[in-house]
Amino acid sequence: MGEYAALRDENRAIGITDDAKKVDHAPLYLVDTAIVWWRWRHDDVEKGLCTIASWDEFKRELKRQFYLKNAAHEARARLRHLSQKGSIRDYVKEFMETLLEIPDYPDAEALFAFTDGLQT
Template identity: 40%
Template structure:
C-alpha cells in the first residue's frame, strides 16, 4: 500500500477535442494544380483530425473553405442541386468536379509538351523546381518514366552519373542530382583556388625580407635586373683582362715574360734546381 502511495500519478492523455486544430486555408479557385492539390490534402487531414466521417459534413466543410471565383461556381452548383439538376453529395464527387473545372485535360497536355522541352540550362535547383511543378499536372505517369524524363533533361556527364547510381524514384533523383552539382561546384572552386594561392605566395616571396635584402638593386623588372647583373659581371671581367697593364711574372717589369731581359738568368736558375 505504501509503495502504491509513493508512485507518481500517471499522466492523463489529452483528448483530441481539447487540441486546437488549425483550419485549412481557403481555396480561391486558381488554375494551379499545386494549389488545388494542397487544398484537397489539407482538407483530408483536417477531416481526420476533427473526426469528420459523414459525407455531408465533409462537403459542407469543403464548401466553407472556398472563396472568390470558386465560391461563385459552388453557389451555382448548389442552386442546381436544389433544383435536382445535379448531385454533389460526397467528398469524392466534389473533388472530381473541382478537378474538371480547374484542372482540365488540356492542362496535362500542355504540361507534357513543356516536359518534352524542359532541359537543364545552368541552375539545377530551378530545373528541379520546374520539373516538380510539371509533375503535379501529369497524373498518370509511372515513377520509372518520371525518373527517366528527369535524368534525360540533364547534361550528358550528369546523366551518366545518375544512371550509374541507379536511382529508382523521383525524390532520390532530386537529392542525388543536387548533391552531384554541389560537389561539382566545390571541385571548380578548389581548381580556381590554387591559382589565387600561387599568386599570393608569389607576391609574398617578392616582398619577403630575404628577397628584399638580396635584391637591393631590383626595381620591379627582374629580367632587366638579371640582364644588367650579367652584363656588369662580364664587363668587369673583360675590363680587367683588356685594360690592366702588362706585368712580367719574373721580375714584375712592364713587359711580357717572354720579353724579360732577366729571362736567361731565370732559365739557368730553373735548370740548377732541376739538376739538384
Template identity: 45%
Template structure:
C-alpha cells in the same frame, strides 16, 4: 487536401466537401456558389470528395492539357552553350 483530411481525421464525405470548398477562391469560388445553389434546388448532387474533384476537373481542367504539356516537352530544344 487529402493530406489535410488525414491529418485532422476527416472521414465524413460531406465534411470533406464542406472543408475543401471553404478554401476555394476566385473563379472556383464563383463556380461553387452556382453549384451550391443547384444543390439547394435539387438539380445537382456533389456529396463526396471524389465527386467534387470530378466536377472541378470538368470545369477547370482542359481536356488536352496533358497532351499540350507532353508536346511542349517534346518540342524543347537546346539553343545555348553549357558552361
C-alpha cells in the same frame, strides 16, 4: 487545379476522411473563379438540380469545370522540355507542379525526366 491539390493535402493533414465533411470543407480553399463556380453549383444542389454528396463527385465536377481536356498532354510536352535553368529548388517546384497535371505518369519515367533535366 492548384485548389484541388491544396484541398487534398489539407484533408490529409487534418484527418478528414468522411466524404461529406470533405465536400463541406472544400469551399474554404477555393479562390477566384473557383469560389464563384462553387456558389453556383451549391445553389444548384440546394435547388435539387444536382447532387455533390461525395468527394469523388466534387472532384469530377471541379475537373469538368476547370481542367482543360488536353491539359495532361500539354503538361507532358512541358515536362519533356523542362530543364533546370536556376536553382534546384525552383526546378523541383516547377517539375512537381507539372507532374501533378499528369495523373498516370509512371514513376520510372518521372525519375528519368527529372534527372534528364538537371544541370550537369
